[in-house]
Amino acid sequence: MAGNSTVTTGQTVSPRPKSGKVSVRNVTKIYDPEGANVVALEGFSMDMDAGDFVAIVGPSGCGKSTLMNILAGFDTLSSGEIYLDGEVLAAPGTKPTPGADRVVVFQQGALFPWMTVLENVTYGLLRQRKMGKAQAKAKGMEFLERSGNLGRIANSYPAQLSSGMQRRVEIIRALINDPKILLLDEPFRAMDTVNKNRMHQHLLKIFQDNRKTIIFITHDLEEALFLADRVIVMTTRPGTLKLDIAVDLPRPRDQSIMASAAYIALKQQAVSAVREEAKRAFERGEREMA
Numbered sequence: 001m002a003g004n005s006t007v008t009t010g011q012t013v014s015p016r017p018k019s020g021k022v023s024v025r026n027v028t029k030i031y032d033p034e035g036a037n038v039v040a041l042e043g044f045s046m047d048m049d050a051g052d053f054v055a056i057v058g059p060s061g062c063g064k065s066t067l068m069n070i071l072a073g074f075d076t077l078s079s080g081e082i083y084l085d086g087e088v089l090a091a092p093g094t095k096p097t098p099g100a101d102r103v104v105v106f107q108q109g110a111l112f113p114w115m116t117v118l119e120n121v122t123y124g125l126l127r128q129r130k131m132g133k134a135q136a137k138a139k140g141m142e143f144l145e146r147s148g149n150l151g152r153i154a155n156s157y158p159a160q161l162s163s164g165m166q167r168r169v170e171i172i173r174a175l176i177n178d179p180k181i182l183l184l185d186e187p188f189r190a191m192d193t194v195n196k197n198r199m200h201q202h203l204l205k206i207f208q209d210n211r212k213t214i215i216f217i218t219h220d221l222e223e224a225l226f227l228a229d230r231v232i233v234m235t236t237r238p239g240t241l242k243l244d245i246a247v248d249l250p251r252p253r254d255q256s257i258m259a260s261a262a263y264i265a266l267k268q269q270a271v272s273a274v275r276e277e278a279k280r281a282f283e284r285g286e287r288e289m290a
Helices: 062-070 116-125 133-146 163-175 193-209 223-228 255-259 261-289
Strands: 022-031 038-048 055-056 079-084 087-090 102-107 181-185 213-217 230-234 241-246
Touching: 022 062, 038 062, 038 079, 038 230, 038 241, 055 062, 055 223, 062 087, 062 102, 062 181, 062 213, 102 163, 116 163, 133 163, 133 255, 163 181, 163 193, 193 223, 223 230, 223 255, 223 261, 230 261, 241 261, 255 261
Parallel strands: 055 213, 055 230, 102 181, 181 213
Antiparallel strands: 022 038, 022 079, 079 087, 230 241
16 A cells, blocks of 8 residues: 655665554534535545555545544544544544544644744643653754754744744654654645745655654645655545545655656546546536526
């Protein structure tokens, strides 16, 4: 299911973790069932091995963020089940429960503006009482240095950083708490092309060094194919699985891989499916407005 982990340079991606296996089984989500009866997801299923990097694409309103909110424990589902390492994570009638085993990085950003970078990064460790202040500070500095020599900004405040740098800090803050799943909700959407490309390389390096199960929501098909082991294409609302593409490209990756015949073939495979659903969403929107 995952792409190759070894390239000709001899570099390898970190071994797969032992935990972080996800199974989404026939999930349906209906908002306001007694009123507007909006079906956001309908019979959606997918499975992920621990350490998989899966990107989910689809038209606006197809249920991508709804699925992420259910996985994160922010919302309920109407039918179906979600399992994490064989244990029920979400099912009808169960209370949605966020947990430290699932961490979300949002598009809008969520760093505490009154805290320094180091204080933000170590916040979860101290809040969960995983270690003392001195130990947390040392681990925070280790993670910052290991992620592109960011120790130099440890005492800076979020407002002093670029949006890309803030996003790198958020991802580090998530990883330092050792979650089973990292949920990324269009984290690079507002960035220009140059900064987005830089962030792609940073994220790939982080994935290489800290293998985690990653679910990445995006509207950008090229981004999805470049980053992920698999790309899930969702239908327009009600969202369900349309296409599951195995991205069998070697890791580590750089931008040159996007000119390869293998990448171009994958893109051609995905484009028609994405365009078909975008057209359906547009036509349905016109009818709904009429």
